[in-house]
Amino acid sequence: MNFKHTDTINMAELPAFFQDILGKQDSGAIRAPELNRRQFFKLSGVTGGGLILGGFGVTGSRKAFAQQADSDTSTLSAYVQIKTDGRINIFSKNPECGQGIKTGLPLIIAEELDCAWEDVDVLQADIDATKYGVQFAGGSLSTPMNWMAMRQAGATARAMILAAASQQLGIAVTELSTADTKVIHVASGREWAYADFAELAATMEVPAVETLTLKNESDFKLLGRRWTGVDNEAIVTGKPLFGADTVLPNMVYATYTKCPQIGGVPVSFNEDHIKSMPGVVDAFIIEQFDNPKMFGTGNGAIFAGVAVVATSTWAAIKAKRELEVNWDLSNAETVSWDDLAARAYAASDQDGEELMINQRGGGQVSAGKGDAVAALGSAAKVVKAFYEYPYVSHAQLEPETTTALFQDGKIEIWAPAQIPQGAEGGAAVLLGLTPENSILHQTRIGGGFGRKLAADYVWEAAAIARRMEGRPVKLQWTREDDMMHDYYRPGGFHSYTAGLDQAGNLVAWQDHFFSHTGNGTGPMTSADLNPSVFPMDVTPNVRLMQTLFDNAIPTGPMRAPSSNAFAFSFQSFMHELALASGKDHVEFMLNTLGEPRLTNPENPGSMHTGRAAGVIRTVAERAGWGREMPQGRALGLSFYFCHSGYVAQIADVEVSSNKNVRVHKVWAVADFGLIHNLSAAENQLEGGIIDGLSQLFYSKITFNNGVIQQQNFHQYPLLRMPQTPELDTWFMPPAEFPPTGGGEPSMPPLLAAVTNAIYSATGERIRKMPLSESGYTLV
Amino acid sequence: MATLQINGQTMDIGEIDPSTPLLWVLRDELGLLGTKYGCGIAQCGACTVHLNGAPVRSCQIPVGNLSNEQITTIEGLAADGGALTPLQQAWIEHDVPQCGYCQAGQLMSATALLRNNPNPSDAEIDAAMSGNICRCATYTRIKRAIKSAADNMNGTAFYNAAEQGGQV
Numbered sequence: 001m002n003f004k005h006t007d008t009i010n011m012a013e014l015p016a017f018f019q020d021i022l023g024k025q026d027s028g029a030i031r032a033p034e035l036n037r038r039q040f041f042k043l044s045g046v047t048g049g050g051l052i053l054g055g056f057g058v059t060g061s062r063k064a065f066a067q068q069a070d071s072d073t074s075t076l077s078a079y080v081q082i083k084t085d086g087r088i089n090i091f092s093k094n095p096e097c098g099q100g101i102k103t104g105l106p107l108i109i110a111e112e113l114d115c116a117w118e119d120v121d122v123l124q125a126d127i128d129a130t131k132y133g134v135q136f137a138g139g140s141l142s143t144p145m146n147w148m149a150m151r152q153a154g155a156t157a158r159a160m161i162l163a164a165a166s167q168q169l170g171i172a173v174t175e176l177s178t179a180d181t182k183v184i185h186v187a188s189g190r191e192w193a194y195a196d197f198a199e200l201a202a203t204m205e206v207p208a209v210e211t212l213t214l215k216n217e218s219d220f221k222l223l224g225r226r227w228t229g230v231d232n233e234a235i236v237t238g239k240p241l242f243g244a245d246t247v248l249p250n251m252v253y254a255t256y257t258k259c260p261q262i263g264g265v266p267v268s269f270n271e272d273h274i275k276s277m278p279g280v281v282d283a284f285i286i287e288q289f290d291n292p293k294m295f296g297t298g299n300g301a302i303f304a305g306v307a308v309v310a311t312s313t314w315a316a317i318k319a320k321r322e323l324e325v326n327w328d329l330s331n332a333e334t335v336s337w338d339d340l341a342a343r344a345y346a347a348s349d350q351d352g353e354e355l356m357i358n359q360r361g362g363g364q365v366s367a368g369k370g371d372a373v374a375a376l377g378s379a380a381k382v383v384k385a386f387y388e389y390p391y392v393s394h395a396q397l398e399p400e401t402t403t404a405l406f407q408d409g410k411i412e413i414w415a416p417a418q419i420p421q422g423a424e425g426g427a428a429v430l431l432g433l434t435p436e437n438s439i440l441h442q443t444r445i446g447g448g449f450g451r452k453l454a455a456d457y458v459w460e461a462a463a464i465a466r467r468m469e470g471r472p473v474k475l476q477w478t479r480e481d482d483m484m485h486d487y488y489r490p491g492g493f494h495s496y497t498a499g500l501d502q503a504g505n506l507v508a509w510q511d512h513f514f515s516h517t518g519n520g521t522g523p524m525t526s527a528d529l530n531p532s533v534f535p536m537d538v539t540p541n542v543r544l545m546q547t548l549f550d551n552a553i554p555t556g557p558m559r560a561p562s563s564n565a566f567a568f569s570f571q572s573f574m575h576e577l578a579l580a581s582g583k584d585h586v587e588f589m590l591n592t593l594g595e596p597r598l599t600n601p602e603n604p605g606s607m608h609t610g611r612a613a614g615v616i617r618t619v620a621e622r623a624g625w626g627r628e629m630p631q632g633r634a635l636g637l638s639f640y641f642c643h644s645g646y647v648a649q650i651a652d653v654e655v656s657s658n659k660n661v662r663v664h665k666v667w668a669v670a671d672f673g674l675i676h677n678l679s680a681a682e683n684q685l686e687g688g689i690i691d692g693l694s695q696l697f698y699s700k701i702t703f704n705n706g707v708i709q710q711q712n713f714h715q716y717p718l719l720r721m722p723q724t725p726e727l728d729t730w731f732m733p734p735a736e737f738p739p740t741g742g743g744e745p746s747m748p749p750l751l752a753a754v755t756n757a758i759y760s761a762t763g764e765r766i767r768k769m770p771l772s773e774s775g776y777t778l779v
Numbered sequence: 780m781a782t783l784q785i786n787g788q789t790m791d792i793g794e795i796d797p798s799t800p801l802l803w804v805l806r807d808e809l810g811l812l813g814t815k816y817g818c819g820i821a822q823c824g825a826c827t828v829h830l831n832g833a834p835v836r837s838c839q840i841p842v843g844n845l846s847n848e849q850i851t852t853i854e855g856l857a858a859d860g861g862a863l864t865p866l867q868q869a870w871i872e873h874d875v876p877q878c879g880y881c882q883a884g885q886l887m888s889a890t891a892l893l894r895n896n897p898n899p900s901d902a903e904i905d906a907a908m909s910g911n912i913c914r915c916a917t918y919t920r921i922k923r924a925i926k927s928a929a930d931n932m933n934g935t936a937f938y939n940a941a942e943q944g945g946q947v
Contacts, residue, residue, distance in 0.1 A: 238813020
């Protein structure tokens, strides 16, 4: 094994929309963006004795001066400013949605800048590709994509400070060192604050990336420890941070009402009455743009609806409740979940179409491998099972909201967006503006989970603001808007057949996957099956088939897209196979993984079986796997690899005779490579476990004739504190592996860990989510 | 002209639709943006404030029903000089927030709990906090922070950061 910190990202694993964002269609591995001298240009002509260094891309930033601070500030780069009072401003480039990136990326810069963390103020960076490259919160990619560039940004600023100190002091750079925001003359022990050299440093030549000296990881002072989030004090004191906290002079408030039957279009509404209501400023219909049933990140697509603009949020909500709309339903969805389920049940024993994948250069090829039909025919044991899981809503606690102002031919937006550059560009597309006339300001995101990768709410606000030219408009979705107009995690059905040989080895895997298509050809977003996923990646004979239902209920990515559903069925079925093989579950998993290796030797981002085995062995040790358990209580194991992260979990579950389930404890072991902020990593792992438990027991969105049947939390419960289990989390030592993100891989394993434990405790196999449908109650 | 007693001050709310929930008065009329909208039906607890010291869902209280009640919002927890309460400090020490959107409501519920019960058991914490949803699921840290704040107020040990720190 020769893993180094290559920052390699497995593009093939990314959903297509991320590949679009990144401007790459390559299915191979790409390198994460790095700063190099040619890109690390100076944007000169700035006042205050400073300069700005652009991070990426082309010259001519239209926002180059937006972040230029007061004259007491020297700007060393787009990421680092030093103030005369010694404070350091570090800019965090990506949106913060609870994953801790606003703290995490600046910590990396501060580490290489060699400054004391208490000297640092973190600021949210402008949305500007010319300075920061791609900026988004998704795919657990912020850390792996930016880790090396952030180190280089910190080291660059440090080198410029050292060069300035050398010149100012008349001491050779080689005699100078740094620590805790100070320059130190090693021989004499004299020391000076960074601020003493900041103004000169800002005029220094930018060193070439090749000349930078990065720290050895053994010398890290900040990374790997626990750090509290940089916004925490503002959060606990109620300071405005989030999308809806934007307040502008002369602002008006809007609601937007779409057809309950997805895709219906308003023809008319009780306009006179609505406009006569107290506080209502205006009310109007907005036309559909593009095809909003299909998830998009930058196309400006919105559903048609009725906007009500008022002098307060409450006045807008009251008027919304009195809307009577005449809908044209000719293009509305008519599909019902129960019908789809019945069709899947009826076809569970039939073959589907062979699943094809688009292989670069090779056209459409079978997603399978080997000869599964033959292998199943000669297998010592054949096991069949049918699994299902429902549509799920993101239910992030902050309902969609955006504030927008259209003025002088420009749209200016304040939004909690996970892909701000897509949201900004899409607003320009929608309004027919050139891209430079759309400007988005990033706010903190009150929960994303993938919902705010879509920017429909941003574009709706832009469309309303366009009509209210000159007045800022704050659009507030209600919870009902949110739950009935999500880009849902799609439900699905899997009909599995697997074969074991005489020795109990997994030799064949067949999956007939029932999913959805909105355009009659390809699957909806997050409704596709990736054949490189474990255990298919380590099984010699694989046959994959699909049946696609015509169903354009909007779907999109949700925390660990696809994995959040597949992990339940794959890892429950793996437990069924372990039992059929006569092997212990841990032993069966390790046996299936085999020798330590990359499952695709040509792709460094593919699963490494040694790391997978490592988290499984470690969680088994920590949980005391194999120990005697009381009657009605058992341990259950599950493992999943996604988003470059390896997580194994064991749940200790007790089931009473009336199907009350108590999850006493969950052990989780993760291999995310090097951990930057232990507290944030733990938060992601703990949050993922409880998120999974909540989905497993409660979450189900249904639709009847194209109308979503759940509207608010009384019909769509989320787990609360009393049901929260004790958690034990552990991270594998990083060895030589680069850091990866923890937001998504933390969640999927939980699902089958609990259902496998329930099986071991009761003998009942659960093949359907949520568990409430099988009579189980989480207590 | 109507007034409300908020965070120890008399605040003018002008002529206002009496059906307006306190939540929207705080946010839209008074610029107290720390109190959050999450569901509008008293299911999530994001809008929790104190009415005469008791935690209530401000999305359910028409402003016309209020007169001289003492209302406390998240902005009113810290002392005038900015000194944080033990709970706010514990929230920071334990790095409780993920997205942070629910945390104002969580803190208001926790503050009311400790005021009435300075040494709550696990079950009492569960009961007092069960009206507040955290979609990011920071429940284990919320509970830990409440316990350490309770300990702190009793003058005992506050926070042990050792755990796994520095190993990785």
